[in-house]
Amino acid sequence: MVGAPIAPHPAAIAPKETFVLNLGPQHPATHGVLRIKMTMDGEYVDRAEPVCGYIHRMHEKMGENRTYAQFLPNTGRIDYLSAMHYTHAFVSVVERAAGIQVPPRAEFIRVITSELNRISSHLVWWGAFLLDLGGFTPLLYAFEDRERILDLLEGITGARLTYCYYRFGGLCNDVDDTFLEGTRQFIAKMRPRLKMYRALVTDNIILRKRLIGIGPISAELCRRYGATGPVLRGSGVTYDVRKAEPYSVYPELEFDVPTFPEGDSMARYLVRMEELAQSLRIIEQALGKLPSGPVMAEKVPRVLKLPAGDFCFAVEAARGRFMVRVVSDNKEVPYRVKLRTPCLSNLSLFEEASRGLFLADALALLGSLDLVIPDIDR
Amino acid sequence: MNALNEIYSGFNSLLVGLRITLGQFFKPGVTVHYPRQTLKIPRRYRGHIELVANPETGKPLCFACKLCERACPSDCISLEGVKLEGDKRKTVASYQLDFTKCSLCGSCVEVCRDGAIRFSRDYNLAGVAKEAFCMDLVQRLREQLAAATPEAPSPKRQAQPEIPHPRFSPALARARNDAPPAAVPGPAATVAAARMTPAFGAGSMDALLPRLGPPATGRAALPDAHCVGAKQGEGSIP
């Protein structure tokens, strides 16, 4: 009959022809050695299967063969961009288990250095993310700022990336006035730079088109995969370990936890940019409240033996919740060291979140998750 | 009209971005053109470790207690001490650092009770063979002392304000931070002569020590043990 809809002939419906595209372990983008097997339906991602393990270095196994003090350098190398946080977690779990009291000056300095490390980690993320999206210049602007942080931390710890600065009971050495003055100047210089980043990148229409509405992740998806950190906060859930399970001297400092409800890549981006400002705020307060005194607890046994049992400690690392669990059987060497890293959980939701996205959008989503692959593989 | 607004503000954001990068174009560069220019290395820079000499006697402070060797997570340090006649404690005879395994954690420096080792500020390390990074620290100390004369102290050691260390006495802290001993006791000698003669002061142990070879552990050399005399263990610790 004329006008009735005609069902298409079966031969006219094209079958879905997919091909496998390998985002191989070697990446143009600076994520690390992660392989993603993408099954593509033309331009759309049909299925993205991450294959990790290319940089598995057996940190947890090394934890079973080293004394607590000997494991300290390992902690800085799990997620090398936010090494201070990871060392903080390990040092704190041992202090918690052994009942060691950390002097307040050491706690404040730990907070200051951890927040500086958070800023430098977010700057690397920002630069690398924009590099993925095709803007080459902001990477170098970010690294200029990061250089100042690295110089400050090099002045007190001697290292620029893998600090190994904290010890059981405090710090390995005290900070000097150069560091304190330098940090104040850094804060003063960084605030206008954040405004520049906003004007150059965040408000840029091309970037906004690239990120707004792209790669939506719901709070439910985060909950199912255990995603934490800016990924969770960009989906509307205000969960920050510094507020939920306060540690160190964070309860004495005032700061906000930036949360954006939209759940798209732009929300995750804005969470991290806001966290930069909040970290500056924390550092400023901590500098003001820094007490004098020793930086090392008094009676710390040279060789630590934790009492038998199960101990854990969680921190808010730059990428999410990092937790260390130590099982001890009253020996010098732990029985088991378990490292719960944020990036593995954050990556695992990529498979579900990237279905049906354009390839460029899937890459923007991957970048907005802020993955450091050694953190996934440990 | 929302669309027009979006186009207008979008275009404006592009112009703002262009202005920012043009502003950066006219600012001076922030990079340092290495190796034509170099940066000053901070005082606490963590280079590989080196031995510290006693300012009065010129001998290394290390008495081979081997705490550093045990503390090292990566099995980099292997040292031997020898007890000389009339000394209460041992003196270090050989101190080998396998820098290819060192992670610069600082455990050795931390655990050393008398401040006998410290971080050097050597950063410009390049070599063509792994063996170049098997460092003989006793030899290094000898060379450093020989290069520092009363008239020309070593350029690497600049007098700097000290920072109280939680564990060491000020006198020993000074030994770690300041110029190496200005006066090498013994017969006055030129620098060249000092290089030829053992520089640890009167009664140098060189004449007294036998040449030490690889430790007789009885284990076959592992394929990656490229340092003669280096520890040939599996890398696992106590």
Place this chain on the structure above:
Amino acid sequence: MNALASNAAAFLDAEPWRLLVWLAALLGFVALNAAYLVWVERKSAGRFQRRPGPTEVGPAGLLQPVADGLKLMAKQLVVPAGADSALFRAAPLMVIAPVLMGLAVIPFGRGLAALDLNVGLLMIFALGSINVMAIMLGAWASRNKYSLMAAGRMVSQNIAYEIPMLLVVTTMAMVTGTLDLNQIVAQQAGAFWHWNLFRLWVNPLMPVTFLIYYACMLAETNRAPFDMAEAESELVAGAYTEYAGMGFGVFFMAEYANIVLGCSLATVLFLGGWHSPFGLLPGLAWFLLKMYFLVFSVIWVRWTFPRTQFYVLLNLSWKILIPVSLLTLILSAAIIKIPKALS
């Protein structure tokens, strides 16, 4: 001596020889530009990023393009197994040839045009579409499905941006009343307010027209922020995957030559060609100054903005640029024709 010189001049003024000399000069110009625009780009990128850029090879890195060129020439020209050898080798040549021919009609100065065609504008666009076909042919001849897909994307991008570009150029042809580039430049004689960019009484949306032309030029030459065909398929590699050595070098040269052609055309159409903005000493120098200023702005835009997505690029063209350029066309047509019809 003088007789010899004037004989030589008369000989070279004769038609086939004059054109050949011009083509040789243009070839040299394009080659020099392709080489040294890379230097300018790298140095500018460095300055935007607060770093020096190439400094080692030659003073201030000036011999860097020579080193790069030598490196490319030293590489083996590999033709993939099973590839269509003739088309594979022909594709780079087909990409660079139309650009050279397009440059032949551009008036660089008073009387300095290789070809004095009365349909010069038409010629540039007639030839300009050839390089799109050539890229497609090269990618197809490479026998690599990824380069074919990337080339397909490039082609759809180029087609999408041909349309607003042609509409803009038609607008300019209507505004100036001629397709002859020499005449277009002649109409803009005088100080800068005579330039077509400021001819607002004929086309009130002239700055918008210029911006549309500029955006289309960026998209046609595959420059950021519209360079996803070469950069995003960095996962795979672009349409030029299988080209090695100088084959790739020629594609690269063609890209810079296209930028030079696009900027030259913009200078001629909008910025007064070889006329000086203050009315004194017009000539080749002013043309080159304006053209290189536009080239610098292309570099500036590249190092400032991230890439757009592919569908945003196409949406921009089909949903924004085409309607707006149609609007300017109709507006200019109305302003030109209606008063005449009324009187």
